Amino acid sequence: MKKTTFLKAALGAAMLFSASLSAHAEDVLAKVKAAGTLKVGTETAFAPFDYIDAGEHAGLNVDLFAEIGKELGVKIEWVALPWEGVLPGLEAGKFDVVAGPATITKARLERYRFTVPIAEATVAILKKAGAPISKPEDIAGKAVGVGKATAQLAQLTEFSATLPTKVDIREYPAFNDAYADMAAGRIVAVANSLPNIAFVAKQRNGAFEVVLPPFGKKTYFGFIGTKDADHASLVDAIDAALLKMKADGRMAKLQEKWFGQKFDTPDAVKDPAF
Structure with a gap:
């Protein structure tokens, strides 16, 4: 095969392959x-x-x-x-x-x-109204709820390791379950993103309170x-x-x-x- 013919064939094949990939990607x-x-x-x-x-x-x-x-x-x-x-x-x-x-x-x-x-998605603490938590560090040794398999769980675990007494972390399949347990007094707080807990606190009419500042990294x-x-x-x-x-x-x-x-x-x- 002549060099020019080979190059044309190769170029044609490359164009067809590229077109195929483009169509596949769409x-x-x-x-x-x-x-x-x-x-x-x-x-x-x-x-x-x-x-x-x-x-x-x-x-x-x-x-x-x-x-x-x-x-x-x-x-x-x-x-x-x-x-x-x-x-x-x-x-x-x-x-x-x-x-x-x-x-x-x-x-x-x-x-x-x-x-x-x-x-x-910065993480913060939501507490039950009246709970003795005025800053994030106050959750040391306390039962705190968080979503299972979430980034909030990873950050809570990391934060817990910096405290003198580790947090009693309770994992929930859904945050609503954690909020229900907090309302029932089975846990004292929930770790979740600030937008989420600010909304929940507003919806619960004073039953829950946001603990500031957030403790998580800016995400x-x-x-x-x-x-x-x-x-x-x-x-x-x-x-x-x-x-x-x-x-x-x-x-x-x-x-x-x-x-x-x-x-x-x-x-x-x-x-x-x-």
Whole structure:
């Protein structure tokens, strides 16, 4: 074969391979748009992001994905399950993306792709009103609830190791279970992200109180997708929608609606605090 003929053949093969990869990478987004539905996995016990209000799914994530759906031209189909089953469900292909949201960490970035951050996730303490806790260090030796398999658990464990007496950490499948135990006096406090506990304290009308300052490192919440090429275009499209919402003020309005304040979040988190 002449050199020029070989080069042309090689170039043609490379172009076909590249085109094949490109089409393959667009499969999930194309399928979502063809079906007209984006399947979103989440738990519904993480107020104010996702929770059940008078029998209806409500929260910041519901509002955000409604806007994402408009930008992508699709409807949102929610798939609810306990948090410990959400990420395995994503990997098993039961849905296209996870709302959650989840704290963006180094370990998670190695396995998943996160979207544009949607809020801060710094960890703080929520106590039962009247409990003798005036600062985070006062939880030493006390029973404190936290979500099972969460970044909040990792930070609480790390913080506990710095105290003179380790915290009696109680893990719960859902934060609502922890709040119920705190109301019943079985634990004295719950560790969760500041946006979550500020919302819960407001909803409980003085029964619970937020302990400031937060003790966790400054972290952020994001939605979760897989890192494979099939899903890249879908997460790219969700990122574009979220950035558009940041630019036109829709995200700030929704943050103020659900948290009572807006957060100055980065457009991406490439080097998380932990």
